[in-house]
Amino acid sequence: MAIITVDSLRKSFWVNQRRAGFAGAVRGLVSRTGHEVVAVDDISFEIAAGEMVGYIGPNGAGKSTTIKVLTGILVPSSGQVTVAGLVPWEQRRTLAGKIGAVFGQRTQLWWDLPLIESLTLLQHVYGVPSDRFNANLSYFREILELDGFLDTPVRQLSLGQRMRGDLVAALLHEPPILYLDEPTIGLDVVARARMREVLQEINRERGVTVLLTTHDMDDISQLCQRMLIIDHGKLLYDGSVEAIRERYGMERTLVVDLDGSEEIEGPLELPGMTDVQQDGPRHWLRFRRDQASAAEAITAVTSRHRIRDLTLEEPDIEGIVRRIYEGGDRL
Amino acid sequence: MLGATVARLLEDVSLYRIFVGSRLRSQMQYRESFLVMLVLGFVGLTTEFLAIILLFNRFDTLIGWSVGEVAFLYGLASISFGMAELFGAGFDNFPETIRRAEFDRVLLRPQSAFVQVLSGDFQLRRLGRILQGTMALGFAFAWTSVAWSPQKLAYLPVVVLCGMVLYIGFFVLGATLCFWTVDSVEVANIITYGGTEFASYPLPIYHVLMQRFFTFVVPLAFVSYFPSLYLLGRPEASDWPQWLLVASPLAAAALFALVAWLAWGFGVKHYRSTGS
Numbered sequence: 001m002a003i004i005t006v007d008s009l010r011k012s013f014w015v016n017q018r019r020a021g022f023a024g025a026v027r028g029l030v031s032r033t034g035h036e037v038v039a040v041d042d043i044s045f046e047i048a049a050g051e052m053v054g055y056i057g058p059n060g061a062g063k064s065t066t067i068k069v070l071t072g073i074l075v076p077s078s079g080q081v082t083v084a085g086l087v088p089w090e091q092r093r094t095l096a097g098k099i100g101a102v103f104g105q106r107t108q109l110w111w112d113l114p115l116i117e118s119l120t121l122l123q124h125v126y127g128v129p130s131d132r133f134n135a136n137l138s139y140f141r142e143i144l145e146l147d148g149f150l151d152t153p154v155r156q157l158s159l160g161q162r163m164r165g166d167l168v169a170a171l172l173h174e175p176p177i178l179y180l181d182e183p184t185i186g187l188d189v190v191a192r193a194r195m196r197e198v199l200q201e202i203n204r205e206r207g208v209t210v211l212l213t214t215h216d217m218d219d220i221s222q223l224c225q226r227m228l229i230i231d232h233g234k235l236l237y238d239g240s241v242e243a244i245r246e247r248y249g250m251e252r253t254l255v256v257d258l259d260g261s262e263e264i265e266g267p268l269e270l271p272g273m274t275d276v277q278q279d280g281p282r283h284w285l286r287f288r289r290d291q292a293s294a295a296e297a298i299t300a301v302t303s304r305h306r307i308r309d310l311t312l313e314e315p316d317i318e319g320i321v322r323r324i325y326e327g328g329d330r331l
Numbered sequence: 332m333l334g335a336t337v338a339r340l341l342e343d344v345s346l347y348r349i350f351v352g353s354r355l356r357s358q359m360q361y362r363e364s365f366l367v368m369l370v371l372g373f374v375g376l377t378t379e380f381l382a383i384i385l386l387f388n389r390f391d392t393l394i395g396w397s398v399g400e401v402a403f404l405y406g407l408a409s410i411s412f413g414m415a416e417l418f419g420a421g422f423d424n425f426p427e428t429i430r431r432a433e434f435d436r437v438l439l440r441p442q443s444a445f446v447q448v449l450s451g452d453f454q455l456r457r458l459g460r461i462l463q464g465t466m467a468l469g470f471a472f473a474w475t476s477v478a479w480s481p482q483k484l485a486y487l488p489v490v491v492l493c494g495m496v497l498y499i500g501f502f503v504l505g506a507t508l509c510f511w512t513v514d515s516v517e518v519a520n521i522i523t524y525g526g527t528e529f530a531s532y533p534l535p536i537y538h539v540l541m542q543r544f545f546t547f548v549v550p551l552a553f554v555s556y557f558p559s560l561y562l563l564g565r566p567e568a569s570d571w572p573q574w575l576l577v578a579s580p581l582a583a584a585a586l587f588a589l590v591a592w593l594a595w596g597f598g599v600k601h602y603r604s605t606g607s
Contacts, residue, residue, distance in 0.1 A: 013605055014605065068435065071438075071439055072438065073435050073438040073439065073603065074603055074604070075600075075603045075604050089603065092438065093441045093442070093443075094441070096439060096440055096441035097441050099439075101439055103435075106432065106433070106435075106436070108436055108439070110353070110357075112357045113353060113356075113357050117353060117356075121349065121350065121353055124345075124346060124349050125346065125440050125441070125442065126440075126441060127441075
């Protein structure tokens with residue numbers, strides 16, 4: 001059963017030309033010069049209860065705008081949306097009790113209060129009964145290991161601790177839906193892995209539906225079965241993570257700088273590799289992870305050419321989106 | 332219907348208390364800093380008041396107003412404005428909220444944006460202005476020979492509250508502008524802070540254009556000058572029907588609150604359609 005439905009969602013903004021100075025600011029109030037920007041362009045999808053879906057795309061693709069519409073913060077230009085049976089922008093306050101949100105870059109907590117006090121305030125904000133609050137708090141204290149910093153003011157927390165605090169803050173009122181915007185951004189490897197484990201547990205044990213945006217391909221491949229790819233406001237892909245991984249995630253790129261003494265025109269001819277781009281002595285060689293290891297690929301190059309330097313590039317979201325365009329793919 | 336509205340209102344009030352309580356606790360963690368700010372604020376404002384007294388050292392009256400009567404206007408304006416600063420600090424501080432893009436957070440929560448912003452900040456050190464205004468009012472009581480009837484004593488806090496509502500209205504209007512541009516907030520500040528200065532002196536000392544502006548556009552005169560005519564029993568009071576003087580603060584506050592409320596609603600709507 002779909003808990004989120006989005007049908008032909010469109011959101012455009014009018015971007016004003018800013019004028020300099022005080023007089024400019026006053027004039028800006030009166031006259032309007034600028035242009036329209038379409039942030040989300042005719043997007044449709046459904047998410048079933050209990051799913052964990054990755055929503056990805058480059059910066060400025062329209063991810064945050066979509067999420068803001070789904071939370072009821074923004075009113076769309078056109079299209080129909082229901083979240084938990086409600087129209088978000090018309091029933092914002094009712095919906096607020098049914099959703100939790102974590103925005104990685106911004107905290108929902110009170111900066112100068114101890115974490116525990118932020119959580120008690122949120123208990124009142126969401127009207128969580130004391131017994132539920134205590135039960136939830138002790139659950140999260142355990143899985144997120146909060147005990148070391150519950151009494152620390154939020155501004156003194158490390159980023160990893162703060163993200164854990166934000167996650168509790170978003171889930172104390174037991175929302176069936178959780179939006180995560182870059183939940184692992186800036187976290188170190190250990191904190192990132194821990195965050196993923198917890199998200200998995202919440203999804204599995206509590207049946208929370210999760211929609212997450214991220215730049216981290218590993219987040220997606222470890223957490224989600226399904227992903228939506230968006231760029232320039234349009235939905236490029238809606239399907240399994242596996243298919244994308246097989247098609248693009250397998251492809252790594254070896255970037256080599258050839259020794260200057262060697263004169264080569266055009267792409268290199270190498271077994272199992274495609275020379276997709278050249279720039280002077282620099283070549284971008286694409287190969288598949290399941291056909292050759294990085295060491296084998298390097299050997300294949302160095303046995304034929306003298307190289308001065310090399311780097312290995314793993315596929316990232318931007319790369320995958322670019323590849324979808326290059327191939328003219330509409331998956 | 333009415334029951335639900337009342338229940339919601341009570342919920343808002345209790346939430347406001349909870350938020351303010353937490354702000355207070357966090358400020359009390361820095362007790363020394365709080366005391367220093369309080370004293371500094373008090374001293375700073377007292378010099379302002381001393382300037383008025385010095386003025387009267389040279390001139391016995393200001394267009395027929397004695398030092399005690401001007402002290403009364405000054406005290407009234409200070410207490411009203413101080414209370415507005417105290418209770419409406421969230422709106423006073425709103426440009427910061429917009430700059431830090433924190434308004435999204437407000438819209439994520441199941442309360443009205445208005446109540447959340449109102450309770451978003453509470454600076455106890457602002458008590459300095461209220462204290463200082465109370466002191467000025469104390470002098471006014473001592474220096475004037477007004478017969479303070481029970482009606483007048485009961486009416487005084489009403490005027491103060493109406494003034495507070497009006498000043499909070501300014502803050503709300505200034506905050507609403509921030510939905511379009513944070514740069515123009517200084518314009519709003521000129522009116523708010525300039526307005527308290529204005530309200531501290533008798534209306535007729537100003538140019539007639541300014542008198543009209545602060546009577547009909549920004550109705551400050553209705554919460555300072557006009558009710559003071561009645562309270563102080565000034566001779567000018569006989570120019571007006573008494574009920575008009577008495578009712579003017581209530582009417583002005585109610586009307587201005589309505590305007591501010593509607594403007595705020597419009598601003599929030601604009602924000603939600605543009606996200607900026």
